Amino acid sequence: MTTQVLICDDSSFARKQMARALPDNWDIEINYASNGIEALDLIRQNKGDILFLDLNMPVMDGYQTLEGIRGEDLPTMTIVVSGDIQPEAMTRVKKLGALEFIKKPVDGIIISQILSDFGISLGSESNGAANKAIDSADDDDYDLDDSYQELANVAMGRAADLLARLLNTFVVMPIPNVKHLEITELEMALAHVKSDDSISAVCQGFIGSGVAGEALLIFNESSYADIAELMKFDGEITESAQLELLMDISSVLCNACLNGIANQLDINFSLGHPIVIGQHIHFDDILKGAASQWTKILTIEMGYQIENKNINCDLLLLFTEDSIEALNERVSYLLD
């Protein structure tokens, strides 16, 4: 009997990656959903015997979807596939009824292993070929920004995991934002920091295999009190104490995120020493020293928040215009 497999992810790139990672010799029909509402609908129509479910999605996220499945007692086996790899995320989805938790980017060998652990029988080598054609039919709608977003999603998941361990808390992971901007429009890339907020900012350059740019961490200064508390920092939060906290956080976030990107693209970045752009500044001050030769940049914005705390920071990855070609080439390998 043909098994109905449902892949639910807001990124078409991630859906494709997932579909390609499924074993060839498995008699299945693949269905796709881009959020939880669509997924629940398809499961009700018996199109989701097995559900591969992303966690961070707009409209209805993975947690809500799991609640929906449990609430209606829908007949599906859920395997969560997530860029958010915090132990807490794993615990939460298992509590909500997920059978397994797979880290992104997905690995075909691990999926086969899990399927066989669950006693799902895979057919002989020959009868899968026809099904594979189904998912490659939509290759033409290949969207590069979508793949950057997925790339960033995985990288930021790793960074969130480290931050969560550093602060011993749960980091709320939003969906990364990909934009093509003029450098003067950088403010449009920010989600959590407003132009009149008092901020601290740190920059760190990176370069490798034709891909180069800068990571920019913008830290809302209203966050310091809560950060100090989480890091068990005693005493008055002086300016130098703030700088200490800022550097600790930027080291972890920038490093983990850039390494996450580099690993996926199979390159090595040389990281420059971080530069403190300023404390108690406003967003406008950041661009005062900006070089004008880069008119167009690719930005990926990741807004980190800490659950139940007033902690907001934006990590922006800015890629130079002449990195785009190398970046695109590397990203295209990810689907092979």
Added chain:
Amino acid sequence: MADISESGLVNIKDIHWLMDMLQTIDVGLIVLDRDYKVTVWNSFMENHSGVGPAQIKEKSLFDSFPDIPEQWFRQKSESVILLKSSTFTVWEQRPYLFKFKNYRPITGSAEYMYQNITLIPLLSADNEVRHIGVLIYDVTDIAVNKLKLQEANNKLKSLSKTDHLTQLNNRGAWEGYLEKEFSRSKRSGQISSVVMFDIDHFKKVNDTYGHQAGDEVIRRTAAILTDTLRLSDIAGRYGGEEFGVILVDTNAENALIFTERLRQRIESEIVVYEKFEIKYTVSLGISEFTTECESYQEWLEQSDKALYFCKEAGRNQSRVFIEG
């Protein structure tokens, strides 16, 4: 790549030139084990510290360099080990880890070397962090330049706001404060007062004793004013012999106490300039903030009107502006 022999030294025979590079590079390279004992110590470290690799190898970094802030360094290192993630510190945070004296008589611009530090987790074959790499960058020139620039900018900023003769705020700066205080009062409803005052018959002082004597009178007036003010009040030289004062969180009644004290102090003052003894008086106009005030200019104008009434009524007095 390089083998680590049992002594902890890199096998020099195989990679002589690579060693050479690491020794020559103008960056401090240290490898520490999990007990903070030194495993690698390059020439930069030897030459700046005066401690050679043979002396420090297998010894605790903290024992050899008691100046190092141990708790701080351990904390950074432990998180590098735990998270398997590098960490960076900048000189703004802590000027230096190792207290290396300036060694350049001519171009050395600071007493000690400013340092940026990178801590790197070094993974063993079993993917565990058993060593930490420490990179020490000499950033003295960058740091000193940045500090100097900051200092120059601060100086410029204060110069552009200060009146040269009196060292009070100049007119532009003072009006800026008045505008801020006006919007603060609008928002919070807190009552502040503004005072405009000038020196009576100042032209006569100039004509009789000369401009330099006039300058001395203005300087003395500013000094007495500064002496009479509370810390939160803001004074400025508005024009030639005109001064403005913002009395924060002060109603007209209390402002009048302030202006009378100031007036009496000036009245009893004798300015000695060369062979002259100059006595002079001032007239002061007060305006309390009211919500009817549309702008800070209107508020200021009211105090100017009160000042005008003082002049009409015979000078050497202070008055509060009354509507109508």
